């Protein structure tokens with residue numbers, strides 16, 4: 534934490550792994566494959582099941598009750614495994630829908646001493662990836678005292694500020710860690726090199742009320758270093 538109360542989190546794990554010669558995008562687990570196969574390289578931070586969420590999110594379609602139950606059943610053993618490792622804080626990240634957030638928050642009650650942050654993936658400046666209003670999705674999180682920070686991750690950096698303005702009155706810390714805005718090339722199964730640095734956006738994020746800041750896919754350690762410098766100077 535810096536002296537102005539802003540918490541700096543890190544950048545994209547997959548991005549850092551690729552910079553170090555690991556191949557990520559040809560595996561369904563993405564960076565998760567190295568957490569499974571080569572945990573020695575794990576940079577010792579949040580329990581990151583981000584990439585598992587991406588495939589899981591595609592299952593959210595029909596009956597909401599059945600889906601909520603399925604989601605809880607799917608997440609339960611993973612959450613139990615993470616809680617056994619006694620993390621300081623769990624990252625529920627890249628959550629595509631309110632229904633999945635509700636399932637996770639409900640499951641978290643089974644571990645009453647565990648705290649988490651929850652960040653949504655959004656498709657535009659006002660809706661979750663699944664299409665619910667971001668205000669409704671965030672309100673779901675406010676029902677749980679165990680969720681200590683709420684926000685968005687892995688969204689284009691240009692979406693962050695208008696989203697934060699919509700949720701700036703919540704009584705929790707707002708957390709954001711956007712991606713670098715690289716578009717996905719389905720054919721090559723990799724990101725196009727068409728993104729941008731998130732660093733120039735950071736001061737506006739802070740003005741909008743963000744308290745925890747970091748980066749997701751495509752945000753490298755150098756960008757995080759530059760953000761740290763900005764926070765020190767702020």
Ligand SMILES: [Zn+2]
Nearest residue numbers: 687712749750
């Ligand atoms: Zn990401």
